Amino acid sequence: MSSTGSTREENVYMAKLAEQAERYEEMVEFMEKVVKAVNVEELTVEERNLLSVAYKNVIGARRASWRIISSIEQKEESKGNGDHVAIIKEYRGKIEAELSKICDGILSLLESHLIPSASTAESKVFYLKMKGDYHRYLAEFKTGVERKEAAESTLLAYKSAQLSYDGRILLLLNLLLLTQLDSGLLLTSLFSTTKSSTHLIVPAILQNRLLMMQFQSWILWVRNLTRIVH
Template identity: 45%
Template structure:
């Protein structure tokens, strides 16, 4: 008889897999915890799920950018053989990325979002939905890109509306959402102005009540505020340089 693995064991295995950097196993263990129990994940369990998907897609996104750079070089130098190889490699990476993004989006839409509690949990999942549609929009083309971009925007808008209504201005989930939503405007819609507007609004609101920030989330919130500040500096510079060229 095969012993049944309970939720706590699955979570423990997921944490071990994280330490071993075995993110595919880590993801399967979190999914196992959902299967044997329910879809309402604790903060730690949501973090495990997010880390697993983020590492799986992060490596592929990095690989895609590197291969795309070599593709541009081979095209510019008219190196037909190298161009065929790089394009084939890029397509393989894109297929893997699509598979993982579609997997997390199914899990969110079919299982996690319907079971989520209002507040931090629901905002977290809609933020994830926006993130993974954004990843698809990064490399897909034409109608597929438009569809992913619109789905990402819808998810981010809903997440942000819920965050404003239920989470404190310094809450790390709300700040992380603002950061990623601003990146969407900058990278997908090519609008650093809207990115700056959203990021500055979130930054200013949080800084205004910084003295009220809970100690438990202080470190996480401060880190995201620093990232918002860094991106604002970079995006403002982009706008100034672009405007100078247009004069």
């Protein structure tokens, strides 16, 4: 086995160990090494999933923290506790900086390595959806022009994933559905256009009654979420 192959195998194994130990930042580091070592060669399905899990856990913890702190900030503002609000805003800014760094990291990998090397429809849709997800995470806390740009990048990535989808590959249906659900959620939360999100989702899921039932349940969930957000 070549030294490159050995390093790749070792990093994958270390990523698995880090996952078991719930040390997700280190899991990200190991999988980043795998991605950069592969160069033109595409990640295996296992490697791709490990990368996704690593980033999902790292970003998930910060997103949860941000939501909690934002909620506390709103409560303090309603009480008129200006001093506390100032402290909370500074702390929230620290979390947002971490969120930005994580999102920028995976988006850079997607643009420079993962999407260009994707050789199958499945992997391309997977990475484009991932790209949309992390732009969406940026849109959750960015403001002004940055928020608008993140939202537009999200929709562009999701639409690209849809265009890359080959309807004849039934195994991709669930992945496509997830892509469209995330796209619809972004549209609803950022632009309040449930009609647009419905237009994106319906063509794919009408093929399956079970998916249609899931869609109907999701629409109710989105409407409830919209009431909370707005």
